[in-house]
Amino acid sequence: MKVLIIGGGGREHAIAWKISQSPLVSKLYAAPGNAGIARVAECVGLSADDAVGLLAFAEERGIDLTVVGPETPLVAGIVDLFSARGLGIFGFGRAGARLEGSKVWAKEFMRRHGIPTAGFTVYDDAGAALASIERAAPPFVMKADGLAAGKGVIIAKTHEEAREAVSLVMLKKEFGAAGNRLVVEEFLEGPEVSILSVFDGSTYRLFAPSQDHKRALDGDRGPNTGGMGAYAPVPALSPDMLERIRGAIIEPTFAGMRSDGIAGAGVLYFGLMLAADGPKVLEYNCRFGDPETQAVLPLFDGDLCETIRAATRGELDRAAFATSSLAAACVVVASGGYPGPYRAGLEIAGLDEAERRGCVVFHAGTAFRDGAIVTSGGRVLGVTAVAPDLGAAIGQAYRGVEAITFEGAFSRGDIGARALAGNGRKEKA
Ligand code: GLY
Secondary structure, eight states, X not given: OEEEEEEOSHHHHHHHHHHTTOTTOSEXXXXXXOTTGGGTSEEOSOOTTOHHHHHHHHHHHTOSEEEEOSHHHHHHTHHHHHHHTTOOEESOOHHHXXXXXXXXXXXXXXXXXXXXXXXXXXXXXXXXXXXXXXXXXXXXXXXESSOOTTOOEEEEOSHHHHHHHHIIIIISOTTGGGGSSEEEEEOOOSBEEEEEEEEOSSXXXXXXXXXXXXXXXXXXXXXXXXXXXXXESOTTSOHHHHHXXXXXIIHHHHXXXXXXXXXOSEEEEEEEEEETTEEEEEEEESSOOTXXXXXXXXXXXXOHHHHHHHHHTTOGGGSOOOBOSOEEEXXXXXXXXXXXXXXXXXXXXXXXXXXXXXXXXXXXXXXXXXTEEEEOSSEEEEEEEEESSHHHHHHHHHHXXXXXXXXXXXXXXXXXXXXXXXXXXXXOO
C-alpha cells in the first residue's frame, strides 16, 4: 500500500514510525514531514493545510491510504474532500471533527447525550459574559469556541483575570473568529487522563491511557504549551475506573455520534478529569494527541496500518489490537524561550547517542540544513523510552535527553514524577 501521512510534528513522526513497520506498506510519504520523519518516509513539500495540493498529490501518486495528523485539516473537511473523490483516508469528516472544532458544539453534544462534563454557559456577547462573571465566584475555565492552536483555554483565578480573558478572546480577537463565542466552565480538580481511541463508526478500541504535561516548567508552573512530555499507562487510572469511563463516557460518546449521524472512522481523544464526584470530559480532540502519541504508540503491539485500514472499512472488530504491558515516557526537548519567541536553525547534536541509550527520538520541529539537523520549531524533539515499569522508562528517557544538545535547549525535569510518587494529580491546564 502507498500511504501518505499529513503533518510534520512529533505526533506524525510517531505515526510514521509505527506505520513504517507494517509489511502492508510499500511506500510511505509525509507532507510536509520533518528531518526525523525523513528517516522513514519520503517528505513532500506540501503544507498540511493545502487540501487541494494534497488531493492532487494523492491522486497522482495513487495513494491508497491517507492518515491525517493535525486537527486543522480535519476541521476544514479534508476527509470529506478525499472521500468524495473515492480516496482512502483516515480521520473524521467535518461533522465529526466539530467535537474539537467547536467547544460550544462539543459541550452541547455532551449535554444532549448525558455525558458528564463541567457545568458551562455559552456567551456570544462580551458584555453578557462580563456581567455574569461578576455575579459568580472564580476560578473559571474560559474557552474560545474555535480552534486556537492549543492556546484557547484560559484558567482565570480572579475576577480580574476573567475580565482580561473575555477582553482577549472576544474583544481583541486574539484567536480571530474562534473567539466569537466563549464557553465559561466550572473549574474541576483531579488527575487528568488522555484516552486515545480508534473508531470505525461502530466498533472502538482504546490505546493505553496517558497523561500529558502542559505547563512549560517543573511543578506545573509557567505558561501553557503544546505539551512538554507524556507517559503511559497512568497508574492513577484503576481498571475499575476505566470501566466506569467506558460506561459513562466512551460508549455514550460513540452512541451519540452514531445517533447524530456524525460517526465515521477516526481517532477520538478523550481529555478527562478524574474529579472527586466521578470522571468528566474536559475536551474531545478528533485526532491523536501530541505528545501522548509519542508515549502511546510505542506500547501498541499491533500493525497500525492494518488497524487504520480496518477502521476505514468498518472492520475494526476483525483487526488484532493489543497493548503491551510495558510503560513508556516521552520527554520533550524545546527551544529556549518556548512557548514564547525562540530561535530556529540551531544545530542539534547527540541524536544517535540518545538512540544508543535505548530511546526513540521523535522529531517535532527539525529540518535539514547543509547536511545537519537543525531546530525549526518550539517543541523540537520528543525522547521516548519503553521499559518494564514507568520509573525505568522515565530514567531511560532522561538519559536520552542528556545526550542531546543545542543552544538554549530545555526540558521539564519532572515528567511522570507525580505518577511515580503515587499521585497523578496535577493542576488543570
Ligand atoms: N496533548 C494535548 C493535545 O494533543 O491536544
